[in-house]
Amino acid sequence: xxxxxxxxxxxxxxxxxxxxxxxxxxxxxxxxxxxxxxxxxxxxxxxxxxxxxxxxxxxxxxxxxxxxxxxxxxxxxxxxxxxxxxxxxxxxxxxxxxxxxxxxxxxxxxxxxxxxxxxxxxxxxxxxxxxxxxxxxxxxxxxxxxxxxxxxxxxxxxxxxxxxxxxxxxxxxxxxxxxxxxxxxxxxxxxxxxxxxxxxxxxxxxxxxxxxxxxxxxxxxxxxxxxxxxxxxxxxxxxxxxxxxxxxxxxxxxxxxxxxxxxxxxxxxxxxxxxxxxxxxxxxxxxxxxxxxxxxxxxxxxxxxxxxxxxxxxxxxxxxx
Ligand SMILES: [Zn+2]
Numbered sequence: 001x002x003x004x005x006x007x008x009x010x011x012x013x014x015x016x017x018x019x020x021x022x023x024x025x026x027x028x029x030x031x032x033x034x035x036x037x038x039x040x041x042x043x044x045x046x047x048x049x050x051x052x053x054x055x056x057x058x059x060x061x062x063x064x065x066x067x068x069x070x071x072x073x074x075x076x077x078x079x080x081x082x083x084x085x086x087x088x089x090x091x092x093x094x095x096x097x098x099x100x101x102x103x104x105x106x107x108x109x110x111x112x113x114x115x116x117x118x119x120x121x122x123x124x125x126x127x128x129x130x131x132x133x134x135x136x137x138x139x140x141x142x143x144x145x146x147x148x149x150x151x152x153x154x155x156x157x158x159x160x161x162x163x164x165x166x167x168x169x170x171x172x173x174x175x176x177x178x179x180x181x182x183x184x185x186x187x188x189x190x191x192x193x194x195x196x197x198x199x200x201x202x203x204x205x206x207x208x209x210x211x212x213x214x215x216x217x218x219x220x221x222x223x224x225x226x227x228x229x230x231x232x233x234x235x236x237x238x239x240x241x242x243x244x245x246x247x248x249x250x251x252x253x254x255x256x257x258x259x260x261x262x263x264x265x266x267x268x269x270x271x272x273x274x275x276x277x278x279x280x281x282x283x284x285x286x287x288x289x290x291x292x293x294x295x296x297x298x299x300x301x302x303x304x305x306x307x308x309x310x311x312x313x314x315x316x317x318x319x320x321x
Pocket of ligand 1: 064066069169170
């Protein structure tokens with residue numbers, strides 16, 4: 001059977017989020033939405049439309065540990081006998097969500113945000129928003145979590161789906177491909193809009209793992225597949241994936257070139273680049289813009305087109321001669 005899309009409001013973020021339901025041979029849900037009451041109610045309504053309740057779910061599969069994709073997992077676990085499946089790479093986020101948030105907040109507060117050149121006032125705003133997510137985060141009991149390898153095979157809807165490891169938006173992002181029916185559950189890897197390369201606390205040291213270069217590699221992987229229909233984490237399903245991939249790739253290259261021009265013009269911190277490239281947009285877009293700018297800078301560093309040095313905790317960039 002094909003995945004059934006249920007759209008949840010995801011009201012604290014920019015766009016609604018999709019979860020996908022397989023009703024047969026057993027009820028399986030891919031991703032959960034946030035733990036907000038509005039997402040809980042929308043999920044219940046979506047399940048009820050197929051004669052199901054949360055208590056009927058047998059498995060929940062999590063594509064990546066972002067709050068709009070796994071936020072409701074603990075609530076579902078509390079109201080059903082479902083096992084919560086997540087890749088090995090995202091396990092820590094499920095089993096101790098508040099601790100993972102605390103560590104990410106500390107990294108943003110002490111290292112990442114100061115490096116960008118963001119004002120203390122703006123840093124506070126970002127940290128407050130993150131603190132809200134941390135306070136509302138609920139872990140899934142250890143005994144209810146099952147892990148899969150990033151290249152595992154998972155049974156859903158009576159078919160075997162291949163898990164694909166597609167880092168970029170998140171370092172632990174996975175999506176699921178069904179080769180016979182040529183369907184892809186692409187989560188936040190492939191959508192009609194480019195996902196942000198979210199900056200994460202590195203496992204060691206202070207330098208984040210570059211997200212946008214890995215995202216481009218993941219796009220290559222998806223492009224190499226034969227796909228009939230893509231079911232994304234946000235927005236309507238689509239078939240024109242090669243066109244969308246090409247558009248995103250050329251847009252990223254174009255913005256990377258613009259970013260280099262701005263650096264040549266004297267924008268030498270991430271924040272000055274955001275002001276130049278996203279200055280007229282809303283605060284939310286500007287914050288997403290900060291992650292994008294870091295992504296373009298990571299690409300330019302990988303190209304050896306720019307150099308960087310840290311002065312008093314702030315990262316400065318300049319073009320290579
Ligand atoms: Zn995400």
